[in-house]
Amino acid sequence: MRIGVAATPDVALPTLDWLLASKHELLRVITQPDRPSGRGQAIKASLVSQWANQHGVELVKPLAIEELNGALADLDLLITIGFGRLLPEQTFSIPTFGAINLHFSLLPHYRGAAPVQRAIEAGEIRSGVTVFKLDSGMDTGPIYSSHSVDIDQSDRSFELLQRLSQIGVVAICQALDSIEAAIAPVAQAGTSSRAMKISKEEAQINWNSPSHIIVNKIRGFYPQPCAWTVFRGAPLKIAQSKISQETLALAPGELRVFNAKVLIGTSDLPLDLELVIPAGKSEMNAVDWSRGARFADGERCG
DSSP states (O other), X not given: OEEEEEEOSGGGHHHHHXXXXXXXXXXXXXOOOOXXXXXXXXXXXXXXXXXXXXXXXXXXXXXXXXXXXXXXXXXXXXEEESOXXXXXXXXXXXXXXXXXXXXXXXXXXXEESOHHHHHHHTTOSEEEEEEEEOOSSSSOSOEEEXXXXXXXXXXXXXXXXXXXXXXXXXXXXXXXXXXXXTOOOXXXXXXXXXXXXXXXXXXXXXXXXXXXXXXXXXXXXXXTTOOEEEETTXXXXXXXXXXXXXXXOOOBTBEEEETTEEEEBOSSSOEEEEEEEETTSOOEEHHHHHHHHOOOTTOBOO
């Protein structure tokens, strides 16, 4: 089949690699226009855009829907993977077989923009991928293939998404085989749930919450937008933590270096802070950060 891929994040790269080596013809890649990125807000191409340039695949960065429609006219199928833009039905219906989407949840659970983040935040122990045919709803189309995976309690969104992106290749392959064999997708069944986009305000940690709620938020929101708190009037991002085995009694948000660990209090059990991102700095070991910070007795975050 003549295929186009509309994608922006790095989770699309394993599928792109597979398509390039497959029997199918990857005609073009469609991605979001270059945007400011990082502290310096320099204009930067998406990782998908960089991949297309490196592999000599035609690249389209549509600013208007008319440009996007023109890029679909000669396709048999469009595959979307985190494209970052909702497509109208008159657009995704242009290719001969329409469009399919690789979604990082077991639909109908966690429809929406942040399925992996919300699953980890909720303490789920299983996740997966689903390939479905696009329709006019939000992740509501009939399913071609799905695969499940266990969520390890140490998984953050970053690690789980990397695993799911590899499993997604298998699901995409099965979906393409079904389309070529004229096997119809199956309607979604079961109770649905939504995975709303995460705001910066929502990512702020409330240290009066139970320890497991805070740890799941930290795991789920890494690397974007990253759970954060306030330390000495400046934002402090928490990249990794776990519930401590220490029985030290700390007030919510209270910091303490104890047994070569950085501990912080919650409403019940303290957490070990493992990786932090201080304002204006790169990710670093929490113990190294504490050496420079030199906490005062009873000093708190939040």
